[in-house]
Amino acid sequence: xxxxxxxxxxxxxxxxxxxKRLWLQIHRPDLAxxxxxxxxxxxxxxxxxxxxxxxxxxxVMIEAEPDLAxxxxxxxxxxxxxxxxxxxxxxxxxxxxxVRCDILEPDGQGGYAMAEVKSSTAAKPYHIADVATQIWxxxxxGVAVSAAVVRHIDNxxxxxRQGEYRGLFADADVLAEAEPIARDRGRVVAAARRCxxxxxxxxxxxxxxxDPFACEFASHCGSVLPKGPDWPxxxxxxxxxxxxxxxxxxxLLAVDPxxxxxxxxxxxHHATRTGQPFHDIxxxxxxxxxxxxxxxxxxxxxIGFAVPRWIGTRPYQNLPFQxxxxxxxxxxxxxxxEFLSLDGADPRRACAExxxxxxxxxxxxxxYSASFERGVIRDLAQVFPDLSAPLAAMAExxxxxxxxxxxxxxxxxxxxxxxxxxxxPTIAPDLNYSNLEVGDGQAAQGAYLEATAKDxxxxxxxxIASALSAYCARDTWAxxxxxxxxxxxx
Numbered sequence: 001x002x003x004x005x006x007x008x009x010x011x012x013x014x015x016x017x018x019x020k021r022l023w024l025q026i027h028r029p030d031l032a033x034x035x036x037x038x039x040x041x042x043x044x045x046x047x048x049x050x051x052x053x054x055x056x057x058x059x060v061m062i063e064a065e066p067d068l069a070x071x072x073x074x075x076x077x078x079x080x081x082x083x084x085x086x087x088x089x090x091x092x093x094x095x096x097x098x099v100r101c102d103i104l105e106p107d108g109q110g111g112y113a114m115a116e117v118k119s120s121t122a123a124k125p126y127h128i129a130d131v132a133t134q135i136w137x138x139x140x141x142g143v144a145v146s147a148a149v150v151r152h153i154d155n156x157x158x159x160x161r162q163g164e165y166r167g168l169f170a171d172a173d174v175l176a177e178a179e180p181i182a183r184d185r186g187r188v189v190a191a192a193r194r195c196x197x198x199x200x201x202x203x204x205x206x207x208x209x210x211d212p213f214a215c216e217f218a219s220h221c222g223s224v225l226p227k228g229p230d231w232p233x234x235x236x237x238x239x240x241x242x243x244x245x246x247x248x249x250x251x252l253l254a255v256d257p258x259x260x261x262x263x264x265x266x267x268x269h270h271a272t273r274t275g276q277p278f279h280d281i282x283x284x285x286x287x288x289x290x291x292x293x294x295x296x297x298x299x300x301x302x303i304g305f306a307v308p309r310w311i312g313t314r315p316y317q318n319l320p321f322q323x324x325x326x327x328x329x330x331x332x333x334x335x336x337x338e339f340l341s342l343d344g345a346d347p348r349r350a351c352a353e354x355x356x357x358x359x360x361x362x363x364x365x366x367x368y369s370a371s372f373e374r375g376v377i378r379d380l381a382q383v384f385p386d387l388s389a390p391l392a393a394m395a396e397x398x399x400x401x402x403x404x405x406x407x408x409x410x411x412x413x414x415x416x417x418x419x420x421x422x423x424x425p426t427i428a429p430d431l432n433y434s435n436l437e438v439g440d441g442q443a444a445q446g447a448y449l450e451a452t453a454k455d456x457x458x459x460x461x462x463x464i465a466s467a468l469s470a471y472c473a474r475d476t477w478a479x480x481x482x483x484x485x486x487x488x489x490x
Contacts, residue, residue: 007097007192009133012185013126015192017215018208020201022192024217027200032216040446045119048306049102051165052117052151056103059086068098079143083110094140097189101134103151104143111144115151115171119306121315123150123172126212131174132181139182148175153315159308168307168315229253231272235416236265267410277411277426284408284486291364291399293330298323298359298367298398299475300376301444301468310346312383320376321347321448324472325358326480334480336473342465344452352380352387359394368420368479370400401479408486420478428481436474437467444471 015022024031053059060082062074071091078087087104103115116131118124127150135145149171157168195201205225209218229251233241236252244255252272260266267278302318313319325337337358341347355377359365367373374395381391406418411426421440425432433439438447450456451464 007189009097009099009130012097012133012188012192013130015195016126016129016188017211017213018203019192019195020203020221021215021217023195023200024220026196031220033219035216037442037446040449043449044306048119048153049117051307052103052115052169053088055166055169056086056088056105059088059103061088062090064089064100071100072098087112090138092134092138092141092143094137095186095189097133097137099134099137101138107146109146111146112138113147113149114138114145115149117151117169119153121153121155123152123174124212128174128177129181132178133185135175135178136182136185147173148178149173153306155315157308158314159311162311165307231412235272236268237416240265264406268412268416271410272412275412278409279486280408281486281488284404285488287404287408288483288487291366292362293328294360294363295328296359296363296365297326297328297476297479298365298373299472299479300373301441301448301472302376303445303448310348313346318372318376318379319346319348320351320380322444322468322472323351323355323358324469324476325355326473326476327358327360328480336476338469338473340465340468340472342448342451342461342468344454348380348383352384352391355380355394356387356390361390361393363397365394365398366401366479366483367398368400368475369402370398374398401483404486405482420475420482423482424478427485428478431474431478431481433471433474436471437463438471444468 011022011025014025053061060078062071062078064071068091071089072093075087075090075092078085078090084106086106088102090101090104092099092101101114102117104112105115107113114131114134116127116134118127120127131148131150135148138145151169151171154168154170157165159165203221205218205221209215209221215221231252232250233244233252233255235241236244240261241252244250244252249255252269255269257266257269260269270276271278300318300320301322302320304316304318305313306315308315308317310319321342322340323338326334327337328334337354339351339354339358341350365373377391377395377398381388381395384391402418405423409423409427410418411423413426414422421433438444447464447468451461451468456464
């Protein structure tokens, strides 16, 4: 007898996203791409779950060890012998579907209220489907579920006392929305089993490859597609290629430029067709003419925690642990200043003081997509009243290089993007990020978390510090290189 694959909440979610995804998870897991950030997401989710449980008095955690069968037995035992105790990670099985419920609280009437804990700041549609699966399984196992909520992060929460997280979560009542989904779960489970028992589903890549999750098999599925045009219309920014796709035109080079609705799209088309970059030196010089010297080229790296770690901080607040500042005088001489905190303590005061010491009290402060840097500085000004005036004045001097690049430069190798990492290789290819251990903002956040972990070896922490320093400095020097090229300077 062939044992049928077990199903779970996550597997049913995969099936509803794309039946092919579930089929590949079971039959060809070797084809999945490695998710390098999965471990960090798991750790953050575990922390959120642990805090949520700590706020429910007298709860009993049902461990997964030694195996899930033991968890099922332990859940049944506690429901029978301690019906007044909340349960964490309660295990239920029905019709071959296994679920673990984050929190079950007795409702005082012989049933339970179910809470699905999420690290997001609101309930999402797929969360409700998750809850529906758990309701269906729990009821099928003989448990009365009288209420169901998605317990999510409340981003208005501010940590007032270390370790005191009451108020961190808000409950979204989803029972009414989950009930009809739960009633249909038997049909969905049967469909999932038919899918797994048959051949690989023939489903073409599409929007489902990234909604609601990035599929780990997207590259595998995409590899069998016919090769598309070298320059697809989808490189037109802000969804500009959609109208052409609706007309059956996939190749940007086949587009009549007279039909392009704005100057940006016409520039992209012309540069792509001719191979000649668009470059308006005069407009770039005019745009930057008012940027007084000394010019400070500034970039922050920040970290945001779902569960705030430091007094006065909110969930997911951008907290600066690093900055790089290249200060350029009118003669072109450049001095570099930096700040980096990896001791795990609140870095904001030290960052603010280092920023005031590094940045001249006059001259332009230049960032790329400057609203971010301006926002970080203004947050620091709000937190520290004694530093507020100079920091607020500093924020007012921040100007943005991004719109200058967008209006005065385009090389076809940017492929519709003006991010610094798309523009830089077309202007200064020797300043790429490929030779850096830390190569983007998400990697910088991961490096920070690794460096500040208590069990990180000091030698590794020093290596991370060096990598972060090189990355952040590259970001600010890259802005100088881009600005000089836009202005027609070497």
